Amino acid sequence: MNLYLLKGEKYNYIIDTGLGSLSVAPIIEYIKNDTKQIIVINTHYHWDHTWGNGSFENCMIISHKLCRETLQSEWTDMIQNNSHRCYGEVKMNLPNLVFEQELYFPEDKIRLFYSPGHTIDSISVLDEEEKVLVVADNIGESMEDIIPSLDCDKEVYMNTIKKYEQMDFDTCISGHNTVLNKKVIGKILGMM
Numbered sequence: 799m800n801l802y803l804l805k806g807e808k809y810n811y812i813i814d815t816g817l818g819s820l821s822v823a824p825i826i827e828y829i830k831n832d833t834k835q836i837i838v839i840n841t842h843y844h845w846d847h848t849w850g851n852g853s854f855e856n857c858m859i860i861s862h863k864l865c866r867e868t869l870q871s872e873w874t875d876m877i878q879n880n881s882h883r884c885y886g887e888v889k890m891n892l893p894n895l896v897f898e899q900e901l902y903f904p905e906d907k908i909r910l911f912y913s914p915g916h917t918i919d920s921i922s923v924l925d926e927e928e929k930v931l932v933v934a935d936n937i938g939e940s941m942e943d944i945i946p947s948l949d950c951d952k953e954v955y956m957n958t959i960k961k962y963e964q965m966d967f968d969t970c971i972s973g974h975n976t977v978l979n980k981k982v983i984g985k986i987l988g989m990m
């Protein structure tokens with residue numbers, strides 16, 4: 799599974815927190831001498847993207863409004879059903895800044911936007927400076943399974959993919975696949 803560190807002019811952004819404290823420890827170590835404030839982003843509520851949140855007690859943690867709500871309601875079940883997957887300490891630490899459609903950090907040209915499909919609470923992150931789009935689990939984990947499991951109607955997912963197509967980026971990063979380029983979007987559209 800991929801966690802992504804995005805070093806901006808003003809903030810350092812950590813996208814998703816993996817399976818627990820040990821998932822995020824290498825990133826925290828990597829930026830330990832950096833004085834910039836850390837902003838954590840949860841792309842969606844799934845446990846393999848949020849269990850390391852506990853390592854960021856005094857940080858801003860951003861997600862979609864529905865992600866916070868679902869984390870709160872599903873937390874205990876997610877732990878019970880997947881406890882053998884915990885990697886280090888796993889402690890609930892809910893997002894403390896939520897949005898519904900879009901959030902923009904002009905100093906870093908970082909755009910967070912709602913992108914339902916894989917889940918109803920999914921968000922994506924566009925780094926307009928580096929032309930990198932982080933789609934999280936809206937792209938499946940291998941080229942054979944490029945379309946992920948969808949909690950939403952196919953149409954909702956298609957609209958998100960079409961939105962991606964309109965955006966200006968070269969590199970596409972997902973939660974579990976290899977680093978891809980924009981061509982993958984056209985490929986998905988061709989398959990639907």
Ligand SMILES: [Zn+2]
Pocket residue numbers: 842844916935
């Ligand atoms: Zn997921």
